[in-house]
Amino acid sequence: MPSQNIVYFDLETQRTANDAGGWDHKRDMGMSVGVTYSTASGSYRIYPENRVHDLVNELLRADLVVGFNVINFDYEVLMGYSAYDIPALARTLDLMVDLEKKLGHRLSLDAVATASLGVGKTADGLDAIRWWREGKLLEIAEYCCFDVKVTRLVHEYGRDHGHLFFLDRFQQKRQVDIEW
Numbered sequence: 001m002p003s004q005n006i007v008y009f010d011l012e013t014q015r016t017a018n019d020a021g022g023w024d025h026k027r028d029m030g031m032s033v034g035v036t037y038s039t040a041s042g043s044y045r046i047y048p049e050n051r052v053h054d055l056v057n058e059l060l061r062a063d064l065v066v067g068f069n070v071i072n073f074d075y076e077v078l079m080g081y082s083a084y085d086i087p088a089l090a091r092t093l094d095l096m097v098d099l100e101k102k103l104g105h106r107l108s109l110d111a112v113a114t115a116s117l118g119v120g121k122t123a124d125g126l127d128a129i130r131w132w133r134e135g136k137l138l139e140i141a142e143y144c145c146f147d148v149k150v151t152r153l154v155h156e157y158g159r160d161h162g163h164l165f166f167l168d169r170f171q172q173k174r175q176v177d178i179e180w
Contacts, residue, residue: 005040007062008152011074012128012140014049026073027080032132034078035144037152038062044148046141052081059090066155068109068147069096093180095155099164102176107166113150115165115173116157122146155180 014030017023034047034055047055056078059065067074071094075086100106114120123143131139158164159180168174 003039004063005038005061006064006066007039007058008037008148008155009059009065009067009070009074010035010144010147010151011055011077012125012132012144013077014129014132016126016129026076029077030080031077032128033137033140033144034074035141035148037148044145046145048137052078056082056084056086059086060084063091065090065092066151067092067094068151068154070094071097093155095151095158098178098180099166099176102178109147109150109154111167112154112164115167117150117153119150119153121150 011034012032014032015028017026017029020026020028020030031047031049031052033049034052036045036047036055036058037043038045038058045055045058059078071087071092075090075092078086095112096106096109099112110121128140128143131137131143154164158178162179163175163177165173165175
């Protein structure tokens with residue numbers, strides 16, 4: 001039996017929520033770069049906006065898509081390009097949604113990665129939007145690849161240990177049990 005193809009995924013946008021008319025207009029934010037890591041191929045794929053349909057197809061073919069805030073953000077951005085109801089069609093583990101259900105509040109990827117792995121994010125979404133405006137696609141791709149790698153490492157750590165750590169709002173390290 002072939003092994004399960006888990007696809008780790010993240011994207012960056014061209015515009016802020018304010019630029020697009022508010023958080024209810026995520027589909028108008030535009031994708032600058034999307035990145036996946038496939039366990040089947042053991043490789044990263046970088047998708048510029050003109051290959052967004054290839055990205056959607058990879059997500060829909062995956063046995064499981066793993067991301068951080070992908071259901072309510074990344075998929076919404078992608079649905080600005082696609083007729084598919086991606087959240088309904090892609091089997092997804094959204095780490096942020098799962099953690100929010102357990103804790104009753106949202107966490108950032110940085111809070112979980114820093115506490116669990118000792119590795120923080122290298123930039124943020126606003127940096128990626130500035131790079132888009134400056135035409136620096138390579139910087140966006142590198143940042144997005146790093147976020148996909150951090151998401152994968154957080155998922156694997158939680159799966160292998162049955163828990164994750166996070167920094168609370170007082171910067172205290174806490175533990176949360178998970179079942180991945």
